[in-house]
Ligand SMILES: NC(=O)c1ccc[n+]([C@@H]2O[C@H](COP(=O)([O-])OP(=O)(O)OC[C@H]3O[C@@H](n4cnc5c(N)ncnc54)[C@H](O)[C@@H]3O)[C@@H](O)[C@H]2O)c1
């Protein structure tokens with residue numbers, strides 16, 4: 395099988411070699427598609443790679459009938475409708491580490507250009523003017539740099555600013571005193587940073603709660619003469635408020651690499667002499683472009699080949715080691731979910747996943763996602779996958795509970811008990827991973843069994859009476875159904891009982907009806923794995 399990959403923004407040729415050289419990948423570069431052309435093209439592709447230029451809207455995703463993965467060759471994914479991708483079961487991956495250095499160096503270049511008026515002085519000299527008085531700068535040494543967002547890039551900027559002998563104070567909701575001490579920066583609230591800094595640089599992602607994080611109120615509490623740097627995302631700083639603050643001489647100058655609307659050729663901030671600007675060049679170095687293209691290419695190939703993506707944005711990231719431990723449970727979880735879904739025809743209201751034994755040592759949400767996928771598959775088919783399983787469950791008002799109790803494994807080394815609640819009542823099944831033998835279903839409701847979840851299974855609830863097994867065997871014989879294996883269990887003599895049969899082929903409705911017509915039989919369910 396060949397996978398078709400559309401590269402919609404310019405990418406390093408060297409960096410996408412891993413995809414281009416892979417015989418299973420058919421790569422098409424179309425880097426100047428209009429939004430309308432993208433809508434026309436996208437249905438043909440299994441994967442899409444973009445940078446920040448192409449906007450992947452809900453509409454694009456709705457047209458993308460075959461799309462399995464979107465790769466962002468860079469960090470910020472604000473140009474991709476992640477919710478829409480998740481709802482459609484499309485994985486989004488990015489390349490979070492490849493351009494950190496490049497972006498941090500660019501932020502420092504912008505900071506220094508701003509403090510020494512380098513772009514303005516350069517332009518003046520090119521106009522054949524030798525003006526030395528006009529471009530008196532400000533030293534960085536001893537000044538305070540306020541960093542808003544101390545993640546990968548913010549941290550690298552902090553190290554570099556310290557090299558310039560600046561004092562650094564940072565605000566990040568995840569910054570602890572210990573971490574700040576380790577990096578060698580001061581830390582405070584956003585207000586502390588805004589009030590005390592001489593230079594302020596933002597390094598957060600653009601999210602709902604960071605849009606206009608720096609606004610008119612923020613400028614009001616800053617020092618007069620403050621300098622602002624934004625090499626993260628347009629929209630984190632309110633551009634109107636920044637414009638007004640510069641005109642009012644509250645802000646001495648701003649260095650901007652990113653804008654609310656790009657390309658930003660008509661942005662009025664560019665008319666101000668106090669503003670130095672670049673056209674979103676933070677990640678534009680040979681090294682960064684090669685890094686991000688390599689990272690995203692590897693992740694796409696890995697994912698399309700059935701392995702787990704390393705940098706998923708809409709799935710929990712799992713280390714290889716952790717994945718090695720969890721992967722064997724995926725088949726168990728999916729089959730158990732699928733099995734349980736066939737025990738009722740009513741809508742699921744609640745799902746409870748109880749983990750016991752060894753598996754409780756790991757973060758089990760990836761296993762839960764697969765179990766829920768298995769449960770929803772009967773009605774949603776291939777539309778449900780591990781990316782959208784939780785979303786689809788939530789959309790259907792299904793409540794999910796996940797519990798871990800190491801000691802509740804009932805003698806097994808590991809046990810996953812899945813329970814669903816419907817209007818009809820509660821249904822439950824449990825499974826284990828038998829060392830070297832793979833998944834087994836070991837409980838159905840109150841009954842004990844030992845069945846491999848594969849092939850054609852017939853589950854019969856009946857009353858424990860002499861002759862019932864013989865009657866059932868005869869009937870299936872008449873219908874030319876061969877029984878491969880059989881398990882029987884009962885609550886007590888003469889009470890409720892189950893038979894779990896493995897048969898050689900799918901049971902037709904007439905055979906099911908004939909079984910149901912036997913007086914001792916209470917219910918018949920068939921599950922075809
Ligand atoms: N100009 C460019 O070309 C360029 C290049 C690379 C990255 N970027 C931008 O830089 C951003 C940061 O990249 P990164 O790799 O450092 O990401 P990161 O995830 O490592 O760091 C982001 C940090 O922001 C913090 N944060 C989130 N909300 C916050 C808030 N309300 N206040 C303060 N801090 C907050 C997070 O806790 C995190 O530590 C990216 O999202 C991207 O938009 C721009």
Ligand SMILES: O=C(O)[C@H](O)COP(=O)(O)O
Nearest residue numbers: 445446447468469470677
């Ligand atoms: O978020 C990022 O990685 C940067 O903004 C880089 O964007 P680009 O890939 O368009 O250069």
